[in-house]
Amino acid sequence: MTIKEIAAESGYGVGTVSRVLNNNPNVSQEARDAVMAVILAHDYQPNANARHLKLQARQGISIIIKGTQNTLLSDVLEHMQLLIEQAGYVCMASYIDQDDDEIALAEKISAEKRPMGIAFLGANVEGKEKRIEALGVPCLLVTVGASHLNVSNLSSISVDDEAAAEAMTEYLYKKGHRNIGVIAGNPQLSRPSLLRITGVQSAFLRHGLMLDLHRQVEFARYSLQGGYDAAVRLLQDFPEMTAIFASSDIMALGAIRALYDKGLRCPEDISVCGFDGIELSRYSHPKLTTIVQNTATIAGHGVDILLRCIEKNADSSHEVVAFGFQEGDSVRDLCFPASNGSEAGDTEPETAGSRQTAGSGMAYVEKPVLHSV
Amino acid sequence: MTIKEIAAESGYGVGTVSRVLNNNPNVSQEARDAVMAVILAHDYQPNANARHLKLQARQGISIIIKGTQNTLLSDVLEHMQLLIEQAGYVCMASYIDQDDDEIALAEKISAEKRPMGIAFLGANVEGKEKRIEALGVPCLLVTVGASHLNVSNLSSISVDDEAAAEAMTEYLYKKGHRNIGVIAGNPQLSRPSLLRITGVQSAFLRHGLMLDLHRQVEFARYSLQGGYDAAVRLLQDFPEMTAIFASSDIMALGAIRALYDKGLRCPEDISVCGFDGIELSRYSHPKLTTIVQNTATIAGHGVDILLRCIEKNADSSHEVVAFGFQEGDSVRDLCFPASNGSEAGDTEPETAGSRQTAGSGMAYVEKPVLHSV
DNA sequence: CAAGTAGATGGAAACGGTTCCATAACAACC
DNA sequence: GGTTGTTATGGAACCGTTTCCATCTACTTG
Numbered sequence: 001m002t003i004k005e006i007a008a009e010s011g012y013g014v015g016t017v018s019r020v021l022n023n024n025p026n027v028s029q030e031a032r033d034a035v036m037a038v039i040l041a042h043d044y045q046p047n048a049n050a051r052h053l054k055l056q057a058r059q060g061i062s063i064i065i066k067g068t069q070n071t072l073l074s075d076v077l078e079h080m081q082l083l084i085e086q087a088g089y090v091c092m093a094s095y096i097d098q099d100d101d102e103i104a105l106a107e108k109i110s111a112e113k114r115p116m117g118i119a120f121l122g123a124n125v126e127g128k129e130k131r132i133e134a135l136g137v138p139c140l141l142v143t144v145g146a147s148h149l150n151v152s153n154l155s156s157i158s159v160d161d162e163a164a165a166e167a168m169t170e171y172l173y174k175k176g177h178r179n180i181g182v183i184a185g186n187p188q189l190s191r192p193s194l195l196r197i198t199g200v201q202s203a204f205l206r207h208g209l210m211l212d213l214h215r216q217v218e219f220a221r222y223s224l225q226g227g228y229d230a231a232v233r234l235l236q237d238f239p240e241m242t243a244i245f246a247s248s249d250i251m252a253l254g255a256i257r258a259l260y261d262k263g264l265r266c267p268e269d270i271s272v273c274g275f276d277g278i279e280l281s282r283y284s285h286p287k288l289t290t291i292v293q294n295t296a297t298i299a300g301h302g303v304d305i306l307l308r309c310i311e312k313n314a315d316s317s318h319e320v321v322a323f324g325f326q327e328g329d330s331v332r333d334l335c336f337p338a339s340n341g342s343e344a345g346d347t348e349p350e351t352a353g354s355r356q357t358a359g360s361g362m363a364y365v366e367k368p369v370l371h372s373v
Numbered sequence: 374m375t376i377k378e379i380a381a382e383s384g385y386g387v388g389t390v391s392r393v394l395n396n397n398p399n400v401s402q403e404a405r406d407a408v409m410a411v412i413l414a415h416d417y418q419p420n421a422n423a424r425h426l427k428l429q430a431r432q433g434i435s436i437i438i439k440g441t442q443n444t445l446l447s448d449v450l451e452h453m454q455l456l457i458e459q460a461g462y463v464c465m466a467s468y469i470d471q472d473d474d475e476i477a478l479a480e481k482i483s484a485e486k487r488p489m490g491i492a493f494l495g496a497n498v499e500g501k502e503k504r505i506e507a508l509g510v511p512c513l514l515v516t517v518g519a520s521h522l523n524v525s526n527l528s529s530i531s532v533d534d535e536a537a538a539e540a541m542t543e544y545l546y547k548k549g550h551r552n553i554g555v556i557a558g559n560p561q562l563s564r565p566s567l568l569r570i571t572g573v574q575s576a577f578l579r580h581g582l583m584l585d586l587h588r589q590v591e592f593a594r595y596s597l598q599g600g601y602d603a604a605v606r607l608l609q610d611f612p613e614m615t616a617i618f619a620s621s622d623i624m625a626l627g628a629i630r631a632l633y634d635k636g637l638r639c640p641e642d643i644s645v646c647g648f649d650g651i652e653l654s655r656y657s658h659p660k661l662t663t664i665v666q667n668t669a670t671i672a673g674h675g676v677d678i679l680l681r682c683i684e685k686n687a688d689s690s691h692e693v694v695a696f697g698f699q700e701g702d703s704v705r706d707l708c709f710p711a712s713n714g715s716e717a718g719d720t721e722p723e724t725a726g727s728r729q730t731a732g733s734g735m736a737y738v739e740k741p742v743l744h745s746v
Numbered sequence: 747c748a749a750g751t752a753g754a755t756g757g758a759a760a761c762g763g764t765t766c767c768a769t770a771a772c773a774a775c776c
Numbered sequence: 777g778g779t780t781g782t783t784a785t786g787g788a789a790c791c792g793t794t795t796c797c798a799t800c801t802a803c804t805t806g
Contacts (some may be wrong), residue, residue, distance in 0.1 A: 043487055045481070045484030046427070046485070047485070047486035047487070048486055049422045049423075049425040049426040049486070049487075050422075050426050052422040053420070053422040053423050053426050059589075068447040068448070068450065068451045069444055069448070069652070071442055071444070071448060074441040074442060074447070075441070075442070077441060078441045078468065078470075081468070092465075092614075093466060093467070093468070094466070095450075095451065095454070095466070097451075108418065111418030112418055112419070112420065112421035113421055113422070114420070114422075128470075223651065224652055224655075224656045228656065252484070253653070253656055253657070254656055256658060257656040257657075257658065257660075259659055279442075279597055280597065282597075282630075282652075283597045283601065283626055283627055283629075283630040284626070284630070284657065284658070285629060285630065285633055285657070285658050285659075286632075286658075
């Protein structure tokens with residue numbers, strides 16, 4: 001079925017049929033009805049390739065996701081996809097392996113499919129500024145801040161990783177933890193990994209503590225196995241450790257498994273906290289104490305920014321959204337050892353709640369997302 | 374950059390340039406070099422829309438995945454994507470919500486993008502046979518058997534859900550469990566959900582037990598929340614229960630969380646087993662006893678089948694791959710209560726190992742995938 | 747009533763490729 | 777030296793849309 005056949009059968013020309021399809025007002029009701037009748041009768045669907053070819057293809061928005069197993073990003077993707085389609089765009093999602101080069105994929109997609117904009121979920125763009133500018137379309141970095149890069153076509157949406165890590169460390173400190181091991185992502189591969197380490201350092205410094213990068217910090221992939229292996233190394237290098245700060249919930253869960261395999265319990269022997277606030281963190285045993293990144297907010301604001309750049313030709317911008325704090329059962333209170341950690345709200349140490357909005361100029365305040373039955 | 378500009382700059386015609394791009398042998402080495410030089414100098418990428426338009430677009434394979442949060446399917450997708458691209462096809466992945474109609478999406482994709490074949494990961498196709506045939510291209514159902522449907526263009530690849538559920542029930546029986554609660558997916562929405570229930574029933578019947586569908590079986594979504602809620606209902610309706618058979622690992626984890634929230638421990642008070650064998654099942658606490666679906670095998674055989682249908686015009690076929698069995702710490706042995714379940718291999722009850730290959734005619738035997746440090 | 751305006755329509759051109767067909771160059775053969 | 781075959785090449789036609797432009801009709805207006 002082509003537009004020509006529709007034209008022939010309806011007795012009108014191809015131009016009129018095309019106008020009907022695109023809701024062009026300059027069509028008589030009579031013609032519209034006649035054409036629509038034929039279209040419906042054959043349930044005709046326009047050929048996307050021909051349409052995109054003619055339109056220079058700039059109809060869709062491409063989303064590149066780093067890693068298939070990251071449920072936080074899957075969640076953000078799901079929200080973004082919906083919003084993008086509601087805004088009338090086609091959405092093309094592509095996954096790429098954690099170790100591969102997402103800019104190379106973006107270049108390929110950009111040349112082949114000519115999208116109107118590209119969103120990167122969890123990408124590493126350090127040192128690739130020129131290649132991003134060369135893409136020539138508005139880009140958005142999601143869950144990774146890029147305000148320091150100064151790339152004209154690159155926006156970003158993220159939480160304040162440094163402040164969040166600092167708040168979490170502060171929480172651990174208030175609970176009496178002084179020997180805190182850190183499981184971090186490779187800081188050369190992603191800026192959030194670096195910021196989460198410096199956040200811990202800031203909190204340490206405030207209390208006159210030193211973070212020994214050799215013994216206390218282990219680098220790992222953002223995976224269960226990565227968290228597991230890093231925890232094993234920490235136990236060896238830093239035996240006086242009472243708590244582990246993991247840079248993602250998945251790493252935290254891997255670390256907890258390592259503890260149990262070594263005959264240690266969480267939180268009784270070693271406390272563990274995470275970062276991300278994925279759904280699973282509320283179901284794991286023990287329930288994770290973690291930083292919550294609100295996926296709906298991130299997706300919503302991210303799509304807003306990207307569409308503003310695309311439609312209104314707005315300048316790129318960098319937004320920081322508030323993070324939340326979820327208190328689970330995975331951190332032991334060393335100050336009041338009687339409390340086993342399951343009753344929340346006894347100390348209420350959330351400096352996070354007040355700090356999180358500062359610097360982002362937003363009225364939005366993230367409420368801790370706690371599982372309720 | 375278009376092919377015409379390349380032609381002009383290289384001094385050859387568009388035909389020759391196109392032949393170079395498509396590795397047509399009828400090009401002199403001289404011309405090939407000249408054209409390639411220009412192509413590389415401008416790192417030209419052909420426009421996919423124009424190419425697909427001319428080629429009647431039948432170049433790609435579309436994959437439709439039900440639900441973004443299912444890491445088992447994400448895993449299968451990852452493998453399939455790689456294999457499809459290695460075979461020289463473009464791969465288009467689309468996620469669809471667990472509650473939406475995947476055939477409607479397939480119809481849209483089929484009409485717009487005209488793929489050469491469509492793979493459905495975890496779809497529900499019951500009662501939609503005619504619509505699948507109407508798609509007019511080879512289709513493949515992954516992790517869902519379809520041999521009973523007799524749709525000419527629909528193949529399938531799956532484990533024997535019924536035998537797997539039966540084997541797991543048998544295992545629970547051997548461990549002394551008689552009051553087994555079942556958390557199942559909606560059997561009207563997916564055949565595997567039904568088969569897993571009948572598998573449990575078969576094992577029950579063999580031992581003269583009855584499965585009380587009203588008290589012992591709860592239906593739920595394949596999600597953490599679904600498993601959680603179902604477990605809560607089971608605890609109420611079926612208080613004598615000593616074990617829960619969940620139809621997915623995610624449901625099992627949700628159920629375990631429900632137990633802890635009710636002050637019960639797993640496996641000490643209630644045993645729980647899962648289905649799928651996702652990576653997380655080896656890291657959760659307790660480690661899950663579960664059926665393992667080997668994602669690499671499923672993806673490999675699935676892509677094979679689909680490509681055979683596409684390239685060689687082969688008839689549709691239905692393959693059943695072997696399932697694996699993973700013994701974790703989530704099932705308590707009621708017969709030898711001294712054993713706390715963590716030392717595997719003391720009873721070696723794997724009838725699964727021998728049963729799994731029967732009926733599939735395959736030499737392949739899945740080894741239990743156990744986490745080793 | 748002439749002239750201008752607005753709305754509806756048909757059809758050609760263009761988007762960027764692939765492929766077929768015609769042609770040219772050259773070698774091999776009788 | 778013509779005939780035949782092989783190989784390399786250029787270019788037109790086409791894929792299915794959108795859009796621009798020309799045309800036509802009908803209505804408004806001075």
